[in-house]
Amino acid sequence: PIVDDAFVFGGIAAANALSDVYAMGGTPLLAINLAAFPAKELPLTILSDILRGGMEKAHEAGIDIVGGHSIDDPEPKYGLAVIGTVHPDRVVRNSTARAGDQLLLTKPIGTGIISTAIKHGVAPAVAEAAAIASMLQLNQAAAAAMTAVGVSAATDVTGFGLLGHLRTMARASGVSATVQAAAVPVLPGAEALADAGEVPGGTRSNERSLRTSVQWSDAVLPPRRILLCDAQTSGGLLMAVPPSAQPRLEAELAARGVAAYRIGDLHDGRAGTIIVR
Numbered sequence: 001p002i003v004d005d006a007f008v009f010g011g012i013a014a015a016n017a018l019s020d021v022y023a024m025g026g027t028p029l030l031a032i033n034l035a036a037f038p039a040k041e042l043p044l045t046i047l048s049d050i051l052r053g054g055m056e057k058a059h060e061a062g063i064d065i066v067g068g069h070s071i072d073d074p075e076p077k078y079g080l081a082v083i084g085t086v087h088p089d090r091v092v093r094n095s096t097a098r099a100g101d102q103l104l105l106t107k108p109i110g111t112g113i114i115s116t117a118i119k120h121g122v123a124p125a126v127a128e129a130a131a132i133a134s135m136l137q138l139n140q141a142a143a144a145a146m147t148a149v150g151v152s153a154a155t156d157v158t159g160f161g162l163l164g165h166l167r168t169m170a171r172a173s174g175v176s177a178t179v180q181a182a183a184v185p186v187l188p189g190a191e192a193l194a195d196a197g198e199v200p201g202g203t204r205s206n207e208r209s210l211r212t213s214v215q216w217s218d219a220v221l222p223p224r225r226i227l228l229c230d231a232q233t234s235g236g237l238l239m240a241v242p243p244s245a246q247p248r249l250e251a252e253l254a255a256r257g258v259a260a261y262r263i264g265d266l267h268d269g270r271a272g273t274i275i276v277r
Helices: 006-023 044-060 111-119 125-136 140-149 161-173 190-195 201-209 222-228 246-255
Strands: 027-037 064-072 077-085 102-105 153-156 176-179 214-216 237-241 261-267 274-276
Touching: 006 027, 006 044, 006 077, 006 125, 006 140, 006 153, 006 237, 027 044, 044 064, 044 077, 102 246, 111 125, 111 190, 111 201, 125 190, 140 237, 140 246, 153 161, 161 176, 161 201, 161 222, 161 237, 161 274, 190 222, 201 222, 237 246
Parallel strands: 027 064, 176 274, 214 274
Antiparallel strands: 027 077, 102 237, 102 261, 153 237, 176 261
């Protein structure tokens, strides 16, 4: 589990599962639980707390959990299969970004690094609290703003990290990207923890896979490079928006209490290449 508190873990897992529907401009309808649990080694009250956390987050999203599947397993695992709906003409894809689009991000990064530090017992309280609050935040309001205005493309930022998901978008759209490293929001304490080596395996894997796609400026130091590759759980939405629509999108996000960070832009070039300055 990404955190020690079973109830919070359930809520984070549910928020993470719902994000795929939100990222495509959809509305969640219902979900089913998928749980693995060592029933002979841990009290079932822990599983109950996990499921209760997931149910509360599902209700926050306005949906019911209508069933589920469970399996006996040495390590607790939990997620949801979420079903949603979207008009066929209004699907937001990650393959339709255009040169000239601006990149907006709705949540800070660093949850993977902070979660690793939590497991090792070295995460500062402020970092832990900020990461948990971010992971528990649904992308519902961000998606509502996105669909109200219209964007070229979008994706949620999860296991492949910010640059990994951006590469997927840029490659599928036939464009390249520039990211301003200093403009990317980072959770408090995450950069220091990255510098201290609190880096999960998934983040290291992302870093390796991006070597041929990312051109780093010498001004971007190793801890910031690691963060830009950090594997996220329940990360924000990364949206490619035409410059003409950007002010309205930022206003719609602000009206819904959602942060909007301008982190870069898309342009012509080798598909999937990212320049980080």
